Amino acid sequence: MEIAFTSEQEELRAVMRAFLAEHADRRRLIDSGAPHDAELWRRMATEIGVQGLAIPEEYGGSGSGTAEMCVVFEELGRALAGGPLLATAGLAAPALLACADEEIKARYLPGIADGSVIATLALVEDDGDWETGAARSTAKESGDGYAVDGAKYFVLDGAIADLVLVTAATGTGTALFAVRGDAPGLTRRAHETVDPTRGLARLDFASVPARLVSSDPSVVETAVDHARIALAAEQAGGAQWCLDAAVEYAGTRHQFERPIGGFQAIKHRCADMMVAVEAARSAAYAAALTPHTGADLAVAAACAQICCSPAYTEVAAATIQIHGGIGFTWEHDAHLYYKRAKTGELMFGTPDWHRERLARLTGITLAGNTEGASHGR
Structure with missing residues (x-):
């Protein structure tokens, strides 16, 4: 292909x-x-x-x-x-x-x-689970709409969103609802995050007016899988920056009267980084450029995250190592990429959780589960 x-x-x-x-x-x-x-x-x-x-x-x-x-x-x-x-x-x-x-x-x-609306999807609750099944937040009919009660955590850009799509349990199952960012009863508190370039928030709902978007559980699963593929592409791009920065520094930083890139240990490290970046890029491109629906979309998203999340973390960590002391300083951007990589590795499910999900999707029986893998956290 x-x-x-x-x-x-x-x-x-x-x-x-x-x-x-x-x-x-x-x-x-x-x-x-x-x-x-x-x-x-x-x-x-x-x-x-x-x-x-x-x-x-x-x-x-x-x-x-x-x-x-x-x-x-x-x-x-x-x-x-x-x-x-x-x-x-x-x-x-x-x-x-x-x-x-x-x-x-x-x-x-x-x-x-047109860019006038910032929107997000609120799914995760206090257990940190990215499974899209049953929700503990509730929605009850109220007038010509619904009223949502509960709390959502780690909501991407939840503190600034004009539109919040929130999952909540009804009498017939879990459904997706639309809530205005300034709706009465909605309280938003920004989380203190490791990655200073990405905002997360806790949203508390107290009889918040809401409009039903869909009662089809596949809608949320489809959306999160698309986000996983988008995140994989972002991770591939970040990993490429890390590789470029490491190679450039290895060519200009001198030790013992020669560039450090001339030492075998640095050469091998950069070669391993390149392999990881190319694998991540291939996985992200395969997921994004090949048409997928239903179970095929879920498999593509899982494969992309299994490859891209750990690859970005590995390459970002190696970039800091190759830069030596300067790589650990606030003034250098290497630590920002590492923070983005590490937090992204936990977003939308950990690599272990995606491996377990891929096994379920493809009918593979696992001998045992990695601790915490079933919760995507």
């Missing part, structure tokens, strides 16, 4: 790389303490149309697909650009697109496409 991008998709990559190099300043964002760069978000929408790339034209988008989003997320990962795109276009938009209600799509997707 040949996996390759079209010339238009490669042009999108060049545009995104140049745009992020000029406008995405991760250090400025961290120093400002702002939850995200609102101006960068606005310009991505108005100048490139990033938020609406994968949204059909009838809802205000471009009608592109996962391949274009893969390019975008890979470049965002390479630049370590903070922002709510993963939550909005990688998680919430696929959930809305997967639902069968055209009125719901027409109500919420145009705002996402």
Whole structure:
């Protein structure tokens, strides 16, 4: 199977790389303490149309697909650009697109496409479990809608979202509901995170007015699998930056009157990093560029995360090691990439959890489970 991008998709990559190099300043964002760069978000929408790339034209988008989003997320990962795109276009938009209600799509997707709405999906509860089955949060009919009660944790960009899609239990099962970010009864508290470039929040719901989006459990599973593939592309991009930084430093840093890249131990380490990066990129591209639905989508997402999450962590850690003392300092960006890699490894399920899920999907019986693997945490 040949996996390759079209010339238009490669042009999108060049545009995104140049745009992020000029406008995405991760250090400025961290120093400002702002939850995200609102101006960068606005310009991505108005100048490139990033938020609406994968949204059909009838809802205000471009009608592109996962391949274009893969390019975008890979470049965002390479630049370590903070922002709510993963939550909005990688998680919430696929959930809305997967639902069968055209009125719901027409109500919420145009705002996402034009960048005026930041959206997210609230799934995880206090056990940290990314399984999309039963929820302990509840939704009861109230007037012409519903009222949601409960709490959600580790919600991507939950503190700034204008639209929150939340899972909650009804009398007939778990369903997905839409809640306004400023709805009465909704309390949002930002988590203190290891990765300063990515926002997570706890959301508490106290009889919060909500609109039913879908009662189909596959909608949330589909959305999270799309987000896993987007995260894999981001991880591949971040790993490539780490490899490039390590190789460049190994060629310029001298010890014993020669570049440290000339020592066999550094050569071997860089070679191992390149193998990991290429494997991660191949897994992310295979998941994004090959059409998948249903169980095939779940298998592709699991395979991408099994490969990309540990690869990024391994390469980011090796980058710090190759840089030596400077790699551990706040002034160098290596530690920021490592923090993104490590937290990403826990997002949407750990690699062990994805291995267990892949085994279930493909009918493989496991001899034993890794501790905590069944909880994706």
